[in-house]
Amino acid sequence: MTDTYYLRIALPVPLRRQFDYLPLANTAASHYKIGSRVRVPFGRQQLIGFVLSIETETAVPVDKLKPITESLDSDTLVSPNILQLCEWLSTYYHHPLGEVLDLAIPVLLRKGGQISDIAEPHWRALSCKLQPSNVANSSVITGKKQLALWQLFQQQPHWRHKELTQQGFAKAQLDRLFNLGFIEPYQQLPVPHCDAASQSALTLNNEQVSAVDKISEQFGKFHVALLDGITGSGKTEVYLQLIAKTIEQGKQALVLVPEIGLTPQTLRRFQARFDVPVVMMHSNLNDKERLIAWHQCSQNQAKILIGTRSAIFTPLPSLGLIIIDEEHDGSFKQQDGLRYNARDFAIKRAHKESLPIVLGSATPALETLHNAYSRRYSHHKLTIRAGNAKPPRMKLHSILHQPLESGLALPVVDKIKQHLNAGQQVMIFINRRGFAPTLACRDCGWMAECIRCDARMTMHQYPPHMHCHHCDNQVGIPRLCPNCNSMQIEALGQGTERIEENLHQLFPGSDIKRVDRDTVRTKDAFDNLFDEIHKGEPCILVGTQMLAKGHHFPDVTMVVILDADSGLFSADFRGMEKTAQLILQVAGRAGRGDKPGEVWIQTLYADHPQLNLLLDGGYHGLADNLLQERKHIQLPPYSYMALLRTECSDKHLAEQVQNQAREFVQSWLNQYWQGNLLSINETQADTTPVTLLGPFPAPMERRNGRFRQQMQIMSHERNALHRVLEPLVHFLENLKGIQKIRWNLDIDPIDM
Numbered sequence: 001m002t003d004t005y006y007l008r009i010a011l012p013v014p015l016r017r018q019f020d021y022l023p024l025a026n027t028a029a030s031h032y033k034i035g036s037r038v039r040v041p042f043g044r045q046q047l048i049g050f051v052l053s054i055e056t057e058t059a060v061p062v063d064k065l066k067p068i069t070e071s072l073d074s075d076t077l078v079s080p081n082i083l084q085l086c087e088w089l090s091t092y093y094h095h096p097l098g099e100v101l102d103l104a105i106p107v108l109l110r111k112g113g114q115i116s117d118i119a120e121p122h123w124r125a126l127s128c129k130l131q132p133s134n135v136a137n138s139s140v141i142t143g144k145k146q147l148a149l150w151q152l153f154q155q156q157p158h159w160r161h162k163e164l165t166q167q168g169f170a171k172a173q174l175d176r177l178f179n180l181g182f183i184e185p186y187q188q189l190p191v192p193h194c195d196a197a198s199q200s201a202l203t204l205n206n207e208q209v210s211a212v213d214k215i216s217e218q219f220g221k222f223h224v225a226l227l228d229g230i231t232g233s234g235k236t237e238v239y240l241q242l243i244a245k246t247i248e249q250g251k252q253a254l255v256l257v258p259e260i261g262l263t264p265q266t267l268r269r270f271q272a273r274f275d276v277p278v279v280m281m282h283s284n285l286n287d288k289e290r291l292i293a294w295h296q297c298s299q300n301q302a303k304i305l306i307g308t309r310s311a312i313f314t315p316l317p318s319l320g321l322i323i324i325d326e327e328h329d330g331s332f333k334q335q336d337g338l339r340y341n342a343r344d345f346a347i348k349r350a351h352k353e354s355l356p357i358v359l360g361s362a363t364p365a366l367e368t369l370h371n372a373y374s375r376r377y378s379h380h381k382l383t384i385r386a387g388n389a390k391p392p393r394m395k396l397h398s399i400l401h402q403p404l405e406s407g408l409a410l411p412v413v414d415k416i417k418q419h420l421n422a423g424q425q426v427m428i429f430i431n432r433r434g435f436a437p438t439l440a441c442r443d444c445g446w447m448a449e450c451i452r453c454d455a456r457m458t459m460h461q462y463p464p465h466m467h468c469h470h471c472d473n474q475v476g477i478p479r480l481c482p483n484c485n486s487m488q489i490e491a492l493g494q495g496t497e498r499i500e501e502n503l504h505q506l507f508p509g510s511d512i513k514r515v516d517r518d519t520v521r522t523k524d525a526f527d528n529l530f531d532e533i534h535k536g537e538p539c540i541l542v543g544t545q546m547l548a549k550g551h552h553f554p555d556v557t558m559v560v561i562l563d564a565d566s567g568l569f570s571a572d573f574r575g576m577e578k579t580a581q582l583i584l585q586v587a588g589r590a591g592r593g594d595k596p597g598e599v600w601i602q603t604l605y606a607d608h609p610q611l612n613l614l615l616d617g618g619y620h621g622l623a624d625n626l627l628q629e630r631k632h633i634q635l636p637p638y639s640y641m642a643l644l645r646t647e648c649s650d651k652h653l654a655e656q657v658q659n660q661a662r663e664f665v666q667s668w669l670n671q672y673w674q675g676n677l678l679s680i681n682e683t684q685a686d687t688t689p690v691t692l693l694g695p696f697p698a699p700m701e702r703r704n705g706r707f708r709q710q711m712q713i714m715s716h717e718r719n720a721l722h723r724v725l726e727p728l729v730h731f732l733e734n735l736k737g738i739q740k741i742r743w744n745l746d747i748d749p750i751d752m
């Protein structure tokens with residue numbers, strides 16, 4: 001045979017390489033499209049991989065090559081654009097391409113399913129029977145129900161089977177019309193639902209106008225815009241009007257929102273505004289729904305896609321605009337497997353597809369602000385609240401040496417009373433669910449600790465149990481101290497359950513609603529609760545972060561933050577940034593309607609300089625200070641970082657692999673600087689230093705029974721960093737005994 005060829009395939013295995021296979025017998029190379037799926041034998045398993053290229057040569061001895069088992073797609077499944085973006089992800093995050101591609105497509109396709117699997121049964125009237133001359137035919141139809149059914153087809157010739165059964169028609173009645181030759185069944189892929197727009201655009205204020213005008217000037221080219229607007233300043237309205245312009249040009253828009261921010265309210269707000277199909281993609285969809293949304297986007301039927309992190313992989317053939325709402329939010333970063341940041345990846349995608357991307361936030365990440373200050377991104381500020389709402393007044397309330405009533409300072413209790421009496425709503429925020437963060441013995445000082453983690457167990461009352469929030473370990477509540485048998489054991493500190501219980505005593509007869517992962521387990525529960533709150537009756541809401549994100553509660557006029565202190569002294573260099581973002585996010589819930597709001601922050605550290613800076617200078621005052629600090633100690637965004645993590649039930653092994661990695665990096669760098677590793681194209685070694693910090697135990701060294709170690713690898717130059725990471729990954733992959741431990745390399749980590 002003259003034209004022998006091989007298929008180079010990416011497989012979802014943890015190996016950073018590709019695999020060559022023989023094609024099926026008697027198939028031409030043109031049969032295999034780049035980006036299509038094939039099933040192949042791999043060891044004793046059958047795996048689904050992606051065709052990357054068709055090669056005429058292979059490094060593998062030909063008698064070792066196996067043929068593929070079957071070809072699953074007659075056409076490209078992953079478009080060249082997405083394929084190249086996945087290749088970039090694979091290189092940048094040092095992650096196997098096959099695993100990246102696997103993430104890029106819906107689960108059903110990953111498992112070998114086909115788009116046709118989502119086709120739905122439909123019925124259509126046969127046109128000859130619909131001719132006026134044939135109306136007489138209907139006389140053969142007997143029975144009222146049968147006739148009513150046929151009348152439906154006369155009004156509209158095509159029906160989904162489901163719609164007809166929902167209207168009370170049975171399969172038998174449909175079959176009868178079919179047997180009479182009036183209708184026939186067929187299968188069709190679902191088309192996205194779309195209502196007529198019921199809301200019109202608002203009249204923008206000057207700042208909004210300026211943002212919309214300047215950003216829409218950038219349509220058709222790559223551009224990153226930071227929409228830096230305080231909560232309630234009308235960022236969403238700016239998104240909506242930019243999207244409207246995108247749709248007018250016949251393009252699609254992609255909106256990424258944080259994990260928790262995708263509420264039916266958000267979807268409704270978008271659907272009410274546009275005449276085009278809007279689809280949603282989030283973790284609550286089942287596999288079939290997800291494939292449907294993916295398909296509708298890829299066919300350019302859906303014009304607007306609103307989704308969480310992984311929606312960034314969706315094929316959108318005429319994408320014209322990307323929006324990242326709450327761009328600073330941690331949920332855009334995946335914390336296992338491929339540890340990508342969907343915001344950063346979205347910027348890459350916008351670049352590749354030459355389109356503008358808008359990053360919106362009231363509290364932009366310091367990385368993003370830095371890019372705006374250095375003019376890599378355009379910077380659009382919204383400084384006033386839209387409509388009548390005024391920014392809330394914020395106050396630090398010292399609780400040092402002050403008596404507390406169930407965790408609340410007395411003046412705070414009085415204030416809450418005033419707001420309730422005025423018929424308003426109050427929100428109390430505490431980022432700890434459960435009854436109390438720990439249980440302790442008053443006689444011997446014992447505390448309830450998790451046997452699998454270096455962490456205390458949280459006490460829960462409803463239902464009563466001790467729960468480790470780090471490994472999910474659950475045990476009963478001890479009645480005696482396991483250490484000294486004393487009965488003097490008590491719950492220490494406050495959690496949402498305890499605050500709720502105490503509030504009932506402090507404010508008898510008031511309506512108190514708790515919002516945390518234990519009370520709001522389903523999307524429906526979430527919706528019902530928000531509908532309740534929106535009725536506007538006076539109440540106290542007690543909750544965790546769940547309350548903070550993106551929701552619009554026009555009747556909340558007072559917000560109390562109970563435990564801002566926990567973030568002030570964190571080991572993570574982003575601790576203060578995250579605390580400030582959370583405080584402002586929570587505070588942003590107050591006074592969004594016509595009534596002014598106030599925010600009380602209870603703290604033991606009312607003198608804390610950065611907390612005061614936040615209150616006096618706002619987020620930007622604090623952010624500038626934090627940026628100076630980062631510059632001074634050369635932390636991101638003034639340097640680039642990767643974190644090597646190892647974990648193992650054997651503490652020694654987790655440490656040993658880190659030490660080997662450290663030695664490897666050091667000797668590699670030495671050789672590199674001496675020029676020994678230079679390729680002929682490089683005339684001079686790049687001497688930008690790469691520095692190592694650690695290995696150290698992780699902040700919580702033992703979790704779920706495994707000991708965890710980490711090492712920071714940093715450089716001022718992204719390239720210098722990645723140049724050493726590549727051989728490091730290769731070294732670790734091939735290290736003897738590496739199978740005994742878990743390791744990962746986190747690029748641009750956000751949790752230390």
Ligand code: ADP
Nearest residue numbers: 202203204205231232233234235236237386387
């Ligand atoms: P953000 O997304 O910045 O928090 P939103 O877009 O949700 O702010 O706007 C907050 C409130 O202000 C919403 O109720 C919105 O309808 C209203 N709003 C936004 N822009 C305007 C405007 N130009 N005129 C009047 N009301 C507005």
Ligand code: ZN
Nearest residue numbers: 441444481484
């Ligand atoms: Zn004891």
Ligand code: ZN
Nearest residue numbers: 450453468471
């Ligand atoms: Zn635990």
